[in-house]
Structure formats: structure tokens, C-alpha cells
Amino acid sequence: MKITHHLDDATLMSCAAGSQPEALAAVVSSHLAVCPRCRAELKQHALIGEALFEGLKPEPVTRDAPVVAFRAGEATADEAEACEMPAALHAALNGRFDEVPWRRAAPGVWHYPIPLSSGAKGDLRLLKVAPGTKLPEHGHGGSELTLILDGSYSDEYGTFRRGDVADLGDDAEHRPIADPVHGCICLAASDEKPRFTGMIARLLQPLAGL
Amino acid sequence: MVQVLESARASRHPYPVKIPRAMSDLLQKVAQSRDVEAFRKLFELYGPRVKSYMMRQGADATTAEDLAQETLLTVWRKAQLYSDEKGSATTWIFTIARNLRIDRLRREVSWQPLPEDRDEEASDGPSPEEEVTERERRDKVRAVLATLPPDQSEVVTLSYVEGLSHSEIAERLGLPLGTVKSRMRLAYQKVKEAVEDIR
Numbered sequence: 001m002k003i004t005h006h007l008d009d010a011t012l013m014s015c016a017a018g019s020q021p022e023a024l025a026a027v028v029s030s031h032l033a034v035c036p037r038c039r040a041e042l043k044q045h046a047l048i049g050e051a052l053f054e055g056l057k058p059e060p061v062t063r064d065a066p067v068v069a070f071r072a073g074e075a076t077a078d079e080a081e082a083c084e085m086p087a088a089l090h091a092a093l094n095g096r097f098d099e100v101p102w103r104r105a106a107p108g109v110w111h112y113p114i115p116l117s118s119g120a121k122g123d124l125r126l127l128k129v130a131p132g133t134k135l136p137e138h139g140h141g142g143s144e145l146t147l148i149l150d151g152s153y154s155d156e157y158g159t160f161r162r163g164d165v166a167d168l169g170d171d172a173e174h175r176p177i178a179d180p181v182h183g184c185i186c187l188a189a190s191d192e193k194p195r196f197t198g199m200i201a202r203l204l205q206p207l208a209g210l
Numbered sequence: 211m212v213q214v215l216e217s218a219r220a221s222r223h224p225y226p227v228k229i230p231r232a233m234s235d236l237l238q239k240v241a242q243s244r245d246v247e248a249f250r251k252l253f254e255l256y257g258p259r260v261k262s263y264m265m266r267q268g269a270d271a272t273t274a275e276d277l278a279q280e281t282l283l284t285v286w287r288k289a290q291l292y293s294d295e296k297g298s299a300t301t302w303i304f305t306i307a308r309n310l311r312i313d314r315l316r317r318e319v320s321w322q323p324l325p326e327d328r329d330e331e332a333s334d335g336p337s338p339e340e341e342v343t344e345r346e347r348r349d350k351v352r353a354v355l356a357t358l359p360p361d362q363s364e365v366v367t368l369s370y371v372e373g374l375s376h377s378e379i380a381e382r383l384g385l386p387l388g389t390v391k392s393r394m395r396l397a398y399q400k401v402k403e404a405v406e407d408i409r
Contacts, residue, residue, distance in 0.1 A: 018373065019373045047301070052370045
């Protein structure tokens with residue numbers, strides 16, 4: 001997988017800090033899983049966290065160290081920190097896109113909203129665009145990330161293929177066209193739900209002839 | 211806002227108590243011989259910092275102390291996943307604290323635990339040159355952070371120490387999102403240049 005579109009430094013910083021909203025973090029993790037370059041950058045971002053952590057004013061603790069002696073016997077390399085992924089996303093990330101319960105949003109456009117944990121404000125969804133479909137020009141306000149899972153699309157910023165992530169500025173406007181043969185399947189996240197549904201509505205307007 | 215200014219100041223003048231290099235050795239002892247005394251020393255050094263970190267992230271003192279205990283227990287349990295050729299003890303313990311914090315303190319649950327086993331680069335162990343480089347790198351990062359302009363220092367601290375997202379920082383400071391992100395980029399570029407200079 002040759003990746004040409006990477007995560008922005010500000011996005012990686014937020015990831016290293018552990019300060020990313022859940023929806024965006026899902027896209028970032030998925031990109032990191034396939035992108036050695038961004039993983040290497042992330043390590044450098046972690047150096048900042050380490051330095052700031054070291055520089056914190058220690059807060060006296062009132063209790064002693066936890067008792068560990070008797071735990072020695074149970075000490076073994078243990079459970080992987082599994083992140084719990086919704087089944088649909090798991091299927092999609094394994095390339096089983098036919099198992100995703102797609103919903104039709106517009107001619108040539110399907111989506112599947114992925115449930116987030118309660119209290120999460122953002123929006124995470126899979127999008128599927130039929131081969132050759134042209135989406136009308138639209139912008140992406142605020143924090144949005146799109147990871148290509150299958151196929152590709154092209155726009156003013158280039159061609160985005162499997163593994164590429166679109167981490168565009170909030171002033172970016174584009175007019176993407178899905179790959180004429182394979183179409184495009186992507187994972188899109190926004191840190192604000194209304195913005196995303198607003199975008200879908202805007203996409204639908206010209207298609208509906210309004 | 212007062213808190214923000216304090217944070218920015220804190221990052222320009224790091225607390226003088228440095229974590230000594232010997233920490234990696236203590237962690238190795240915990241890993242290899244389940245050395246309880248070494249663990250107690252690790253707790254004395256890191257417990258108060260983890261507690262401080264959790265409080266800055268919004269935990270009350272009791273919760274912060276619980277999380278400090280839990281972080282260090284995780285260090286005990288996972289110690290054999292650590293090896294000093296792959297990074298400093300502090301980085302590793304900070305990663306564990308970060309993951310635990312996301313898990314327990316955020317209103318948004320983690321999708322994103324960072325790997326704690328650091329299995330990416332295989333190595334035969336650090337050469338003396340590499341050890342020097344590692345120490346040099348940490349000093350450089352600290353030095354660069356201490357000289358960042360206040361506006362950059364502020365966003366970096368809000369992100370790492372206070373745990374705020376881009377949008378939350380923009381809201382807190384009354385800045386456009388793009389400005390927050392560009393300040394972060396500028397700060398990172400300086401750190402990156404300094405670190406890459408060493409190689």
C-alpha cells in the first residue's frame with residue numbers, strides 16, 4: 001500500500017496527547033495501522049508529552065505503593081489492549097464491505113453511521129460512492145478526517161487511494177470524483193454531528209434538483 | 211484563564227526535579243527479577259507525577275491518586291514488555307498513564323490506545339552512543355519547549371497536559387481552529403528540527 005496523503009502534524013499531536021475526540025481518533029488509529037511514516041512521526045510527538053509529563057509539579061501521594069509482592073506469581077505478559085470496534089467497521093476494515101448494512105443516501109451514495117459511545121459528540125460513518133459519481137463542490141468546516149478504505153477518489157488535492165487520509169484545512173473546498181471503475185469507500189469523521197449531517201444535506205440538494 | 215497562563219509558564223520553566231536516568235534500570239529490575247524494592251522506588255518517583263497529570267486532566271485528588279496507583283500496578287504487571295533499548299522509562303510510563311486516563315477520565319472512550327509493548331523496532335540493545343543520543347534528545351526537547359513563544363506553548367500544554375481537543379482549545383482561547391492547528395504545527399516543527407539535528 002503506497003500512501004501519499006498523511007495526517008497533519010496538529011492531528012498527530014492531538015493523538016499523542018490522547019486528546020482527540022472519539023470519532024476522529026477512530027480514523028487516526030485506522031490510518032496509523034497502515035502508515036509507518038505517521039507512526040514514526042507520532043513517536044516524535046510523544047517526546048513532547050514525555051517532557052511535559054516530567055516537568056509537572058509532583059503532587060504528593062497520601063498512600064503507599066500498591067502491594068505487589070504476592071502478585072509476582074500472576075505476572076505474565078497479558079491481554080492486548082484491544083480497542084472495541086463496532087462490528088460493521090471491523091468488517092469494513094477487513095475488506096468485507098458487503099457485510100456492511102449500507103443505507104442509501106442519494107443516487108450513487110450510501111452510508112453507514114457507526115455508533116459512538118454515549119457522551120461522544122462527533123460523527124463517524126462509512127461512505128460508499130458508486131464508480132464515476134461526481135459529488136458537488138462542498139467544504140469541510142472544522143475538524144474532519146476521511147480515510148480511504150477501498151477504491152479511490154480524485155479532487156483538486158490529488159488522488160486519494162486506499163490508506164490515504166484527507167486531513168484538510170477547514171477552508172478547503174473540493175469537488176471529488178469517485179474512481180470510474182472501483183468507486184470509493186471511506187471512513188469519515190467529524191467532531192461535530194450537525195456539520196456532517198449538514199454536509200450530507202448539501203450533497204443531496206443538487207442531486208435532488210432543488 | 212489563570213490556569214492556562216500557569217500551564218504555559220510551567221512548560222517554559224519545567225519543574226527542576228529531573229527524573230534520573232537510573233529509572234530504566236529500576237524498571238529492568240522489576241521486569242527481570244520482580245524486585246519489589248525497585249518497584250517502590252518507581253512508585254515514589256512516578257506516583258506523584260501521575261497524580262499531578264491526572265489532576266490537570268480534571269480528576270479530583272482521590273480519583274487522581276487511585277489512577278496513580280492503577281498506573282503503577284500496570285507498570286508492575288507489564289514490566290516485562292518494557293526494554294530500555296526502545297525508549298525511556300518515562301515515555302513508557304507516560305503512555306500507560308495516558309491510555310488509562312483516556313479510559314477512565316474522558317467523556318469519550320478510547321479508540322486509540324498507543325502500543326505499550328513498543329514492538330516496532332527490533333534492536334540488539336543500545337550502544338553507548340545511542341544512550342547518549344537518547345539523553346541528548348530529551349534535553350533538546352525540553353530546551354525547545356522552554357523557548358517556545360507563549361502562544362505556541364499554551365496550545366501545546368492545553369493539548370498534552372489539560373487533554374483538550376483542537377476545537378476545545380479554539381473555544382477556550384477564542385481563536386479560529388486553523389490558528390490553533392498552525393500554532394501546534396509550528397511548535398512541533400521546532401521540536402522536530404532540534405531532534406533531527408542530533409542524528
